[in-house]
Amino acid sequence: MMRIRRVSALACTAALVFSLLGCQSKDPAQEQAAFDEFMEQMFVDAMESDYTTAHVYLQDPSAYGIDADAIEVNLGSRFDEASMQAAEDAFMETYAEFQQFDRELLSEEQQDVYDIYAFEADLTEQLYDDKFDYYPQLFESMSGLQFQLPSLFSDWEIRSEDDVKDLILLLNDVKPYVDSALDYTRTQEEKGLLMVDARSVMDYCEGILNSGTDSSILSAMQEQVAALDLSEEATRSYQQQLADAFSGSFLPAYQDIYDTMAEFRDSENNNTQGLAAFPNGKEYYALLLQQSIGSNQSVEDVQAMMDSAFEDHLTELQTIMFTDMEGVEPLINGEELPSTGYTSYDAILQTVSARMSEDFPEVSNLNYHIEDMNEEIASDGIAAYFNIPSLDGDSIKQMRVNPDGADPGSLSTYLTVSHEGFPGHMYQYAYLYENVDSNYVKTLANVSAYVEGYAVYAEYESLHYLDTLNESLTAAYRENELASYCLYIQADIGIHYEGWDVSETQDYFNETGIVLSDEDAQLVYDQLQANPAAFQPYYVGYHEFAALREKAEEALGDRFENKAFNEAILESGIAPFSVVERHVDAYIAAAQEA
Secondary structure: OEOOOOOOHHHOOOOOOOHHHHOOOOOHHHHHHHHHHHHHHHHHHHHHHOHHHHHHHOOOHHHHOOOHHHOOOOOOOOOOHHHHHHHHHHHHHHHHHHOOOOHHHOOHHHHHHHHHHHHHHHHHHHHOOHHHOOOOOOOOOOOOHHHHHHHHHHOOOOOOHHHHHHHHHHHHHHHHHHHHHHHHHHHHHHHOOEOOOHHHHHHHHHHHHHHHHHOHHHHHHHHHHHHOOOOHHHHHHHHHHHHHHHHHHHHHHHHHHHHHHHHHOOOOOEOOOOHHHOOOHHHHHHHHHHHHHOOOOOHHHHHHHHHHHHHHHHHHHHHHHHHOOOOOHHHHOOOOOOOOOOOOHHHHHHHHHHHHHHOOOOOOOOOEEEEEOOHHHHOOOOOEEEEOOOOOOOOOEEEEEOOOOOOOOOHHHHHHHHHHOOOOHHHHHHHHHHHOOOHHHHHOOOOHHHHHHHHHHHHHHHHHHOOOOOHHHHHHHHHHHHHHHHHHHHHHHHHHHHOOOHHHHHHHHHHOOOOOOHHHHHHHHHHHHHOOOOOHHHHHHHHHHHHHHHHHHHHHHHHOOHHHHHHHHHOOOOOOHHHHHHHHHHHHHHHHHO
């Protein structure tokens, strides 16, 4: 899981008018120059319209042609109808300008960028349909706004005295920002379009409120201020202003969330079923699914993919068991698995980074820093996460780890560190920053199935570097885990598209051999119901990469090379799978001709 609130370029206006766009006959060189200028202006507009995104990605905005004075210091656009309509209007204007470009006149690299934007924009246009107004839920139990704000402020990087002043403004903006989100949510409840696990949100907010001004979130910000080269008087003053903003805005905002969710907990207008219960819910879910999987596959296509994948994983698991029953016995018996032998997260990263050049293209900057995550974030069960580095500056990769939540010697920890670190997200972004030119692709492209699907693919590839455990055991663990997630994705579709209730969800798992108690079935249902399409980016994304690899292996036989294939899936940048497949096809063709 990566922790950053990304702003979509689709909501930003590219304030450019190109006279050549209306021409009947276009010069390729002019078209390509205009397209580059258009996409770069989209990046500039996005940064100037969202302070938090600009701060995360850029240490020196002026180096990118961005007017820092034009950036309003706040948490972003509000959730009132006027602001949402303005965002839609801006998107429609930008998309209309974009559609005037002739794709055939662009270079191959530009065609990638064109297709990435077009994929996202087409779905966004459909989701802007009036019939889906108030369908998006802001307080999902796994990744809602209530989670985003603590992680944002805990990891906020203070680089200068001006950053401190801006941070105080941001903290004071929390209550107005949250109030806007709660007003939106109350409107959902009035319209019968609310779908929230109120009890789960209340539990999280309760933890924040119980910490009060003793919060580790506040202390993390104050410690950064103390680390600046400021006078003692200035340091004390800024720390006090942060404390005042925290107690006067941040904490009251969480009290408001708690109180509002308490009202909704027993509301008859809070949908405790899936999206299928809403008037246009099935159609909305189908679009949400496509957005989450990075392709235009239908719900039925994904169901068929997961059915096939589940059978393949079970077959492979059975083969492993028959081949080495003794090796996989701990997994079969539900016993504690043997230790990998690692005693720290850093030792895992060092081992993998030293070995992965066998299979992944080299990048020059793999510098990283590991730090314990904030206590209040650590409490929600997250083992580790990756913070995206700035485009400029030292670009040191930042991993936050839960000091209390995992044994460094467990296989699950090894896979988590590989997912977030090497050859997962830390490596993925290092390669992206060094090898992809488009600032739009590096910062605004938001194809989560590519990002997370790659990291799942990478974590399982990292098992090749784990020499301390029985290979059959690690392979069986992988197949069992993937088979289980196939079922979760099918259940998610069942709940949100087919309209399953708890009993039907329990029956589905039981029929596949995963027997759930009534209590466990309710827990699974509640998680999936409150977070539609949450698992698809990870596991449908993984299976897309696995299918591309199988395609290349079948086409090339002995000519297949891990490193060359991995370069092919990385070089497109964050992209829908139609673009990634084009790169894989080019790799296959080149290898066949060699």
